[in-house]
Amino acid sequence: MKVNTKIFGEVDIEDDKLIEFTGGIVGFPELTTFALIHDEEKGVNTGIRWLQSMQEPAFAMPVMDPLNVMSDYNPEVEDELLKDLGELNEENLLVLVTVTVPSDLTKMSVNLKGPIIINAQTRKACQVIVEGDEYAVKYLIYDILKAGKAGE
Numbered sequence: 001m002k003v004n005t006k007i008f009g010e011v012d013i014e015d016d017k018l019i020e021f022t023g024g025i026v027g028f029p030e031l032t033t034f035a036l037i038h039d040e041e042k043g044v045n046t047g048i049r050w051l052q053s054m055q056e057p058a059f060a061m062p063v064m065d066p067l068n069v070m071s072d073y074n075p076e077v078e079d080e081l082l083k084d085l086g087e088l089n090e091e092n093l094l095v096l097v098t099v100t101v102p103s104d105l106t107k108m109s110v111n112l113k114g115p116i117i118i119n120a121q122t123r124k125a126c127q128v129i130v131e132g133d134e135y136a137v138k139y140l141i142y143d144i145l146k147a148g149k150a151g152e
Contacts, residue, residue, distance in 0.1 A: 001013050001014075001015060001018070001054065003035075003052070003054055003057050004057050005037075005052055005057050005058075005060060006057060006058040006059075006060065007050065007052075007060050008037060008050075008052070008060075011035075011037065011052075013035040013052075013054070016123075017035050017036070017123075018033055018034070018035055018054065018123060019033070019034045019035065019036065019051075019118060019123050019124075019125050020032060020033055020123060020124055020125065021033075021034065021124075021125050021126060021127070022084050022124065022126065023084075023126060025061075025116070025127045026114055026127050026129070028053075028059070030055070031053045031055055031056055031059060032055070033053070033054040033055055034051050034052060034053055034054060034125075035051075035052050035054060036049055036050070036051060036052075036063075037049060037050045037051075037052050037060070038050075047064045047065060047068045047145075048062050048063070048064050048099055049062070049063055049064065049096075050062055050063070051063050051096070051098075051116070061098050061099075062098070062099040062101060063096040063097065063098055063099060063116065064096065064097060064099055064110065065095070065096060065097075066095060066096070066097045066110065066112060066115065068145075068148070069110060069139070069141045069144045069145070070112065070139070073095075073112065073135075075112070075115060075130040075134070075135060076130070076131075077115075077117065077128050077130065081126065081128050082117060082126065082128075084124060084126065085117065085118075085119040085122060085124045085125065085126060086119050086121065086122040086124060087119075088117075088119055091120075091121075092119050092120045092121040092122075093117070093118075093119070093120070094117075094118040094119075094120050095115050095116070095117055095118075096115065096116045096118065097110040097111055097112055097114070097115050097116070098110065098111045098114065098116070099141075100138065105142055106142045106143075107140065107142070108140070108141055108142045108145070109136075109138040109139055109140050109141060110139050110141055111136075111137050111138070111139070112130070112135035112136055112137075112139045113129060113130050113135050113136060113137045114127055114128070114129055114130070114137070115127070115128060115130065
């Protein structure tokens with residue numbers, strides 16, 4: 001499937017790389033088919049990838065592995081919310097969080113309250129809202145990423 005994206009230009013995504021969000025994502029329930037794109041042009045692994053909508057080429061969200069910024073991230077999610085994804089285990093479970101990159105990079109944050117859960121085997125996904133106040137919607141990460149690049 002070819003899609004002309006706002007960020008990456010025209011990209012060719014193989015059907016077996018498509019990820020299906022049966023209920024859409026928070027705020028965009030009509031967007032259900034995505035691809036996970038790595039920005040290979042940068043030549044470095046920033047840890048940030050893009051969840052590119054296949055239905056709306058102008059819509060792509062930066063996402064990353066929450067363990068890159070919080071090593072003990074382990075939200076409790078009700079099994080009922082994940083039932084449509086198929087059986088999850090360590091090998092097929094992929095958890096991502098959305099990244100907000102404002103003009104002031106020092107205010108860069110991730111949403112630990114609304115993780116995206118993907119079954120890499122079935123390519124089914126959902127975004128869930130974590131109950132309680134253990135995790136923040138805007139968890140600042142600039143200093144954490146800066147420290148990581150410095151090798152600390």
